[in-house]
Amino acid sequence: MVKHGSRFSKTWYGCTSSGAVIVAFVVVVFLVLMLFIREDGGKSNSVSMVTMEKWNRFDYVVRFEPTVERKNGTELIWQIPDGPKAVLFLAHGCSGKAGNFWDRSSSCPDCVGLPEERLIVLHALSRKFAVLAMSSSGLCWSFGKERLVVAGVVKWWIEKQKLEKLPLVALGASSGGYFVSALAADLRFNSITLMIAEGLFNRMDISKDYPPTLFVYMPKDEDRKLRVDENLEVLKEMGIDVAEIKCMEFPLSPNFLADRIPNLDLTTSRKLFKLFQEKGFIDKNGFMRKDGRATRWKAAASERNILLPDKKLANHIQEELNLAFAYHEMTSLQNKQIFSWFESHMK
Numbered sequence: 001m002v003k004h005g006s007r008f009s010k011t012w013y014g015c016t017s018s019g020a021v022i023v024a025f026v027v028v029v030f031l032v033l034m035l036f037i038r039e040d041g042g043k044s045n046s047v048s049m050v051t052m053e054k055w056n057r058f059d060y061v062v063r064f065e066p067t068v069e070r071k072n073g074t075e076l077i078w079q080i081p082d083g084p085k086a087v088l089f090l091a092h093g094c095s096g097k098a099g100n101f102w103d104r105s106s107s108c109p110d111c112v113g114l115p116e117e118r119l120i121v122l123h124a125l126s127r128k129f130a131v132l133a134m135s136s137s138g139l140c141w142s143f144g145k146e147r148l149v150v151a152g153v154v155k156w157w158i159e160k161q162k163l164e165k166l167p168l169v170a171l172g173a174s175s176g177g178y179f180v181s182a183l184a185a186d187l188r189f190n191s192i193t194l195m196i197a198e199g200l201f202n203r204m205d206i207s208k209d210y211p212p213t214l215f216v217y218m219p220k221d222e223d224r225k226l227r228v229d230e231n232l233e234v235l236k237e238m239g240i241d242v243a244e245i246k247c248m249e250f251p252l253s254p255n256f257l258a259d260r261i262p263n264l265d266l267t268t269s270r271k272l273f274k275l276f277q278e279k280g281f282i283d284k285n286g287f288m289r290k291d292g293r294a295t296r297w298k299a300a301a302s303e304r305n306i307l308l309p310d311k312k313l314a315n316h317i318q319e320e321l322n323l324a325f326a327y328h329e330m331t332s333l334q335n336k337q338i339f340s341w342f343e344s345h346m347k
Contacts, residue, residue, distance in 0.1 A: 052333065054259045055115060058122040066102045066111065071153045075135040077102060077111070078157065081125045086167040086190075086346055088124050089154055090133040091176030091183075092117070093196075093330065094140040098133035103262065115260045115316050116323065119332035120171070127339050130166070132157060141179035143200065150179075151186040167346040171195060171338070173330045184211050191241075191345035193338055196328050198227035201234060212241035214341045216334060218326045219246050243341060245334050249326035251286030252276065256324075261316045263309055271306050272297070272317070291328075292321025 066079045077098040092100055101121045103113035124131050134153065137146055158164055167190040172180030177197025184192050185204060191212040198215070213235060219225045228244065235242045258269035276282045281295050288295070298314055308314060322329035 052259070053119060053335075055119070055262045057119070058126055062122060062125040064102050064105060064108075064113075064118075064121075066105070066108045068108050068110075071156060072149055074137070074149060074153050076132060076153060076157065077108060077134075078130070078132045078161075079121070079125060080130040080161060080163075081128050083128055084130040084163065084166060085128045086130070086169060086342065087158060087163050088129040088131050088342070089168070089170040089180075089183075089189075090120070090131065091141065091170070091172035091179045092133070092136070093174030093176050096173075096176070097135040099135070101131070101133045112312065112315070113262065114319055114330070115262075116319060116330040116332045118262075120330075120335060123332065123335040123339060127343070129169075129339075129342075130161070130163060136175070136179075140175040143179065143182050147179070147182055147186060151183060154187060167342075169193075169342045169345075172197065174328065181213075184213075191342055193341065195330065196221070196224070198224055198231050201231050206235070206238060206240075208239055210235070210238070210240050212243075212341075212345045214243050214245065214338065216245045216247060216331070216338065218248075218328060220249065220325075220327045224328075241345070245337055247326055247331055247334065249287060250324055252282055252288070252321075252324055253286060257317055257320055260320050261313060264313055264316070265309065268306065268308065271304075272301065275300055275304055275306060288321060288325040291325045292318050295321065297321065 062081065064079070066077050068075070068077050070076070075098055079102070090098075090101060092098065099108060099111040100114045101117040102108050102111040103118060104111045121131050121133075132154065134150060136142075154168075158168070168187065169191050170180045170183065170187075170189050171193040172178070173195040174197055177194040178200050180192050181194055181197070181199030181201065182204065189211040191214065193214045193216055195216040196218060198217075199213070215228045215232065217224060217228050232242050232244060252273060254270040254273040255266060256269065257272060258264050258266040276297065279297075279300050280289065281297055281300075282288055297317075301308075308317075319329060323331055323333070
C-alpha cells in the first residue's frame with residue numbers, strides 16, 4: 001500500500017471490492033476485509049495484496065540479453081530494450097553484485113539471476129526502461145570516492161549509449177538504498193526508490209531540488225520503520241514529493257517456490273513445503289515463524305534427502321523465505337507500484 005505525498009496521488013491496497021448498494025452489505029464487506037488486512041503490521045491471510053508473478057511471467061514479452069563490461073575498475077551490466085523511454089540504475093545490497101539481476105547465460109556466465117532481482121529487471125525491460133546495474137567495490141557500498149566513481153560511470157555510459165535525453169531513475173536496496181540516497185546528490189534523477197533502507201538524510205545537506213523519493217520497506221523491522229517515518233516527514237516539510245510502500249508478510253504455499261524460482265521443479269517445491277510444515281518452520285496458516293536466515297531449512301532438507309536440482313538454488317530459496325517473512329529482503333512484488341511511481345515523475 002502506498003501513502004502519497006504532494007504529487008503522487010494513487011494508493012494501492014493490492015485487492016479490491018465492488019461497491020455495495022445496501023449499507024449493511026458495505027459493513028459486512030468492511031468487517032471481512034479487516035480480518036484479512038491489518039494495518040498494525042499483523043499477518044494477512046491473503047496473498048492477493050501483492051502481485052505474485054511467476055518466474056516466467058515475461059517469457060513472451062522480453063528476454064535477457066545483458067552486456068558485461070568494466071569501467072574504472074567497476075563492473076557494470078546493462079541491457080537496453082527497443083525504444084527505451086527511461087534509464088534505471090540499480091544498486092544491490094551487501095554481499096550482492098550486478099550479476100544478481102540477470103540469469104546466467106553465455107553473455108553473462110557469472111550472473112546468478114536471484115528471483116527478486118531478475119523480476120525487477122524483466123519488469124523494467126517490459127516497460128521500456130534501459131537497465132544499468134553495477135557491482136560495489138567491497139562487500140557493501142561506500143559513500144566517499146566510490147560514489148564519485150559510480151556517478152562518473154553512469155554519466156559516461158548514458159552518453160556512450162546516447163540516452164542523455166531520457167529520464168534517469170534509480171532503485172537501491174539495503175546498502176544500495178543508502179548509496180542511491182547519497183548518489184542523488186551527485187546525479188540528477190527524476191525520482192528514486194529506496195528499498196529496505198531509510199537513506200542517509202541525517203548525514204546529508206538536502207536541497208529542495210532533491211528527487212521525489214519512494215520508500216519501499218518492511219514495517220516488521222520496527223527500528224527502520226521509525227527512521228523511514230522520520231525521513232518521510234523531513235522530506236515532506238522541505239516540499240519534496242515522497243511516498244511509501246509497506247511490504248507485509250505472506251503465507252507460503254506448496255507451489256510458491258516453484259512459481260518464483262527458475263529451474264526449481266514443482267515436486268521439490270511441494271516436498272520443501274511439507275518439510276516446513278512438519279518441522280514447524282511455518283505455522284498452520286503457512287507463515288514463516290522466523291526469518292529464512294534463522295531457519296535451519298537447509299540442514300532439515302539434507303536430513304530428509306531432499307535434493308535440489310542445483311546447489312546454487314539454495315540462495316534463491318533463501319531469498320524467497322526471507323521475502324515471505326518480510327523483515328529485510330529485496331522484493332519485486334510491488335513492481336507495478338514502483339514503476340508507476342517512476343513513470344509519474346518522468347515528464
